[in-house]
Amino acid sequence: MSEQGRVINYGDAGVEALRDEMRRDPSIVYIGQGIGPRGGNFRQTRGLWKEFGDDRLRDTGICELGATGVAIGAAMAGTRTVIDEVFLDFALEAITQIVQQAANISYMSNGKIKAPVVIRGAMGAVRNAGAHHSHTFYNWFANTPGLKVVLPSNPYDLKGLFKTALRDPGPVALIEHKSLYNAKCVVPEEEYLIPFGEARIVREGKDLTLVAMSRMVDLATKAAAVLEQEGVSAEVIDPRTIVPLDRQRITDSIKKTGRLVVIDESPSSCSFAAELLAIAAEDCFDELQVPPQRINSLPVPNPFSPVLENQMIPSVERIVGEVHKMMKSSRRKA
């Protein structure tokens, strides 16, 4: 990711990926609610309907189950599709189709049928939307054999990963963060693809490893900046895709620093943070100097009250505080 060049936001980066790919591949059809003339609840399809029309941007009624099944069925029959659940929460309405049909079909058909469908949804807390509109769920998808799971944390990654998703032979869950749509960075206009399974070292460091996904990457980076002031050098890693997972790059970092803190917006039990701690224990047992830590949202439904929600979700302060504690605890080896 370069520091120089054209700066655009996350929403527009997604639109750009889609526009490129829909031009390149005339079979792509995009299905969802309000994604046509309206241009998407998050402006995530703005302008596309003008170019591609009703046939390729298909607004549906409120029927995620049916619409997701339609997207999967079309994909099974040879039409590449995107099903936009808009809020990832609404993927629950359709998860039976996602898990039982899309994720299983390649295996069940002995590889004879593929379902090239991108399941798109925006997750996480945004402006106190409350319990029904703030779920994360990526760990559920990561627990589903047959699904790839992509968590772009910035516009550059979103564009490159979305394009890769739109060329993948099977179902890909592309999970954006609702609070990132206005995040900006440099994004080349030229074509580039980001391969799945390559973690990004957001910043290098030597004292500890911070792994964070999606919006938490921003928090981890800010925490690292604070820590740097205090003389603690944190390496920040963004897995970018959690299936497939770049286990190598992550464990290399942990082995190097000997310390791991994972920041994860999901509730902790059986979360992706738990997975990373498990991996650290399995692969970096000898190198870990202190117990690995995870910082998750508190295990409560997202409260509406700003006071309560701020308390619930990981913050820069909480990350810095945990790192302080961790740095104080004595290293296992000298």
Add this chain to the structure above:
Amino acid sequence: MSEQGRVINYGDAGVEALRDEMRRDPSIVYIGQGIGPRGGNFRQTRGLWKEFGDDRLRDTGICELGATGVAIGAAMAGTRTVIDEVFLDFALEAITQIVQQAANISYMSNGKIKAPVVIRGAMGAVRNAGAHHSHTFYNWFANTPGLKVVLPSNPYDLKGLFKTALRDPGPVALIEHKSLYNAKCVVPEEEYLIPFGEARIVREGKDLTLVAMSRMVDLATKAAAVLEQEGVSAEVIDPRTIVPLDRQRITDSIKKTGRLVVIDESPSSCSFAAELLAIAAEDCFDELQVPPQRINSLPVPNPFSPVLENQMIPSVERIVGEVHKMMKSSRRKA
């Protein structure tokens, strides 16, 4: 669990718990498919319809979403309900209701509305039922704030835990295993309750800790017997409820033995096995002698072919093999 007394099977233990509680609490209503005159696909309600009739055993059409919502709505309005999804796989049809409504309602209403509903379903591999009928999903439920999650591994626990579930103020996911319905053990006719959050030490041991849930407890116990022959003393622990979790008893055992192997029928990424490895790394960092291990089903949809499914699911041989490897690796401390 005693060795002496009346022996009944898992299916009947569930029926007994239900019969007791439905007699005791006339508000309990049981909703599901084929649970009335038919007595349940797994015979899990056999005989109850004769006693309690159509009002309290309510057969529905194939509409898990609606029926689960009905069960939750009735519970919110003051009627204690059980919604039987029969195959846990079919809970996916209704998971939006389970997560968004049942699990959230207490919190969202500031504790003013409770949903005393037991969400019942049978999970796991059975006789090569194939990809659509073999899911486990308990880690998804454990990741859902507001839900309690119960995994009985034998008739005794099923009866005692089911009765507790039927008195709990909030939603409880009671997840049975399809391959356990014919499992037998001693079950008292008299009333007993098993509190949530108390793990069971299935057998004591000193060399390593095997944690297993549901049907995997049987495999772990068998593996422990094999290992005993070889002079390896394995402690086997069954958490019984994974929310709430008896973290204390589990970590005490790990601290005692210094070795952990978790056996879990779910695919490993973000599984409950991952959670336990994370907990071990957090809480037992100094006591762990070797890297903790997890034995999960392979991350593939359940294949129909018996040859393939046997390969996929943890087996006694695989457990024993992993333990052999673990015992060979050198201890961190003398």
Add this chain to the structure above:
Amino acid sequence: MSERLVTERISPELLLTYYKKLLELRLFEVKVQELYRNGRLPGFVHLYVGEEAVAVGVCSNLETPDLVFSTHRGHGHALAKGVPTRIVLAELWGKATGSSGGRGGSMHMYAPEYGFMGTNGIVGAPIPLATGAALSAKLRKNHQVVVCFFGDGAVNSGSFHEAVNMGAVWNLPVVYVCENNLYATEMAFLRATKNTSVASRAAAYGLPGVEVDGQDVIAVHEVASQAIHRAREDGGPTLIECKTYRYVGHHEGDPGTDYRTRDEVQQWKQKDPVKIARKLLLDSGGSNESQLQAADQEVERLIDDAVEFAEKSPEPAADSVNDHVF
């Protein structure tokens, strides 16, 4: 709407009560809009402006123990069911004194003590829930009736289909009230389905379906009265389709202009339920201008009081975040 009939159908006193309730719903939303636009309220709000006659017409038939399940556009339903303006507004403000102690907000607002079983952030979800509450009522034989509000958007969802079928086959004391305001967000109902008559869909499930002018509080009241009465007498559920319209955007922030013509909005504004009721009171001689002004002021004071109450109320304590999960 025939004024001659109206006066025969309702006493001036009752109509004045409806009028005040209509106005309360209207002024409440106008105030919420103002507060929201001024950045005072967190979250997202969907306003009920234009649709008041549905909530008031239906809920005027209900007793406190009767239950209402509502939607994302639910402030009006809460108020019509008798939830005090104070605790509704305090909830929208995220305050500890709100009906959910600030944990819920606009789309997750509960007041069971008034028979209000919640707004809902998930379209369609309340329909099975209400059906279940009706099952509970039926089994307990407590003569409770359950009303479920939902929009035209919910009609194409599986939740509607599965739940209404269950309500019908089990003959439950529930009234399904569809607020057909022609759009789900920007999606015109006639783009979402080939059959735009919601009432006609009752046939698919074997329950009665009725269509009514949702801008006419008396008409709504009467149709709902019959349905609620039948439900109470164990006569089973009814599907009511109220033709209505929202005068505002889908949610605050949506201008609501690009998918609707100005003409269409204007035409519906001719049928403003608050104005219709007011005019009827005047024309029929049921109330005079000064009586109505007094009524208006009474409602305005109610709203002002709610604002003061909510504004001054404390935020929830940060360390209460883990309470009430189970």
Add this chain to the structure above:
Amino acid sequence: MSERLVTERISPELLLTYYKKLLELRLFEVKVQELYRNGRLPGFVHLYVGEEAVAVGVCSNLETPDLVFSTHRGHGHALAKGVPTRIVLAELWGKATGSSGGRGGSMHMYAPEYGFMGTNGIVGAPIPLATGAALSAKLRKNHQVVVCFFGDGAVNSGSFHEAVNMGAVWNLPVVYVCENNLYATEMAFLRATKNTSVASRAAAYGLPGVEVDGQDVIAVHEVASQAIHRAREDGGPTLIECKTYRYVGHHEGDPGTDYRTRDEVQQWKQKDPVKIARKLLLDSGGSNESQLQAADQEVERLIDDAVEFAEKSPEPAADSVNDHVF
């Protein structure tokens, strides 16, 4: 069923083809039953005995590129669509030569090379999938038609509601074929809903609904022919309700006796689709007894050959377990 009409409606040659197909479906299931009861086949099987005229009547209108989506009771659909008996049986046996290489089994059996898009373990799920495949066909303008089979049990599910509505509003080339055999497992359709006419439900979505005698292969063929023709010409979807019956239990292992009277079963056996077709061929002079015996033997050989093939086929290699996940 009027025989006079029948002979006018169909040539003897064609009827003989249908007869052979009907018999193939029947004898296949009888063989599967035997193998299953002898413990030779793993998993669970739902047999199609009694309902053959639906699959044969519908699929006799289809070309190979046309697509069929089927159910848990899907062996008959696969065979009728032209999937060879050998690879269907090998799949049921969990063999590497099966249509899914043994990964699928009875409820997850795919043969896209024959336009067979799968049986399905999830009731209702194929309806959205088929609708999506029809969207794909429509956009690619390839004149493919998609047929979706489902049972009466699926009709009360949200999947049916959401998908049929989408098929109608988008005018897709899909034919929804409901096999109404009166029961979903032991649940009588009339206990599950107050409206037991599936065809009548088409009105809710604004597409044509037709009811047909599902035991009469010619009648099914004709109704399906019209629907498929219209779909192919971009005339939109149709909902066909075939009244039919299974002569066996819900799945192997279910005696199927306690929820159905012996009388009811006997009455339906009077309308055995295989016997009806055979009798009609004889009565109309379309075939004589020796021709039919030759046909019967041909079909028997086909089944015997499939058994031999499947039995001798190898199991999948254990170490292939991780293949084809993505």
